[in-house]
Amino acid sequence: MGPDEVLRGMLMYFVLPLWLAAGFADYLCHRASHIEKTSGWKESVLHLAQFAEMxxxxxxxxxxxxxxxxxxxxxxxxxxxEATAIWDVRYASSRREVSPTEQHVHSVLEMLPLTGLLLVIALHWPAFxxxxxxxxxDFAFRLKQSPLPLTYIVTMLALTALLEVLPYFEELVRGLRYRARQAKD
Incomplete structure (x- = not known):
């Protein structure tokens, strides 16, 4: 196994899965801190923006x-x-306590995208x-000539839906429902 295979393996089977796990851990931190009652749906929108950006x-x-x-x-x-992450933490920390655990999860969520980018650059140094x-x-955007294994792509997309998309939409819905209940009272 050559160095490129090792770097590609680290990216596919370590960085991306750990990043998904950290995203879900962040959602759990938000849920435990009841953000729907503090920073609310607006913070959830920032989380979804960060997800879309990545x-x-x-x-x-x-x-x-x-x-x-x-x-x-x-x-x-x-x-x-990174700009949205700074905006998010500034907004959240002014409205609720951001626990030390959540701060450490944020550190992981900030460093893994950079780690992933650095691995991509190492694998494609001439393009960088x-x-x-x-x-x-070469500024072209074209489909891979040798696609990644379909099982890998389907697994990663399914895990992304289960660990990121659905939980963060649930967080947004929870915040909107809480706001609606507060407006009625």
Missing amino acids: AVPVLAALFLEITSGVILLMMVFLVFH AALFGYGTP
């Missing part, structure tokens, strides 16, 4: 050839994600270097 580069990595354009897209969305004038950048 969905773009993850879906690109799953389905597209990694070109200079895809790496640039990943870098831009990582910056968007071309962004800085060391070669000709």
Whole structure:
């Protein structure tokens, strides 16, 4: 097994699953702190925005050839994600206690996207270097010539739906219902 296979394996079977687990742990922290009663649905919208910001580069990595354009897209969305994360923590910490456990989960959620990007860059160094004038950048977006295994893609998308999409939509609904009940009182 060569270095590229090791890096690819780390990305696929360590970074992405751990990132999903950390996202679910963050949801559990929010649930335990009853955010629907404090920071409410507005914080949930920020969580969904962060999810969407990371969905773009993850879906690109799953389905597209990694070109200079895809790496640039990943870098831009990582910056968007970090800006939204700062906005989220600023908003949340002004309205509720963000526990030490939740703070540590946030650390993982901030570092794993960067780790994933760094692994992608290591696997596709010429495409990254071309962004800085060391070669000709390829900004094309095209489907992978050698797709990832279908079972892997289906498993990751199913886990994403179960551990991220559904829980965070439940969080949003819980916040909206609480707001509606408060408006009636």
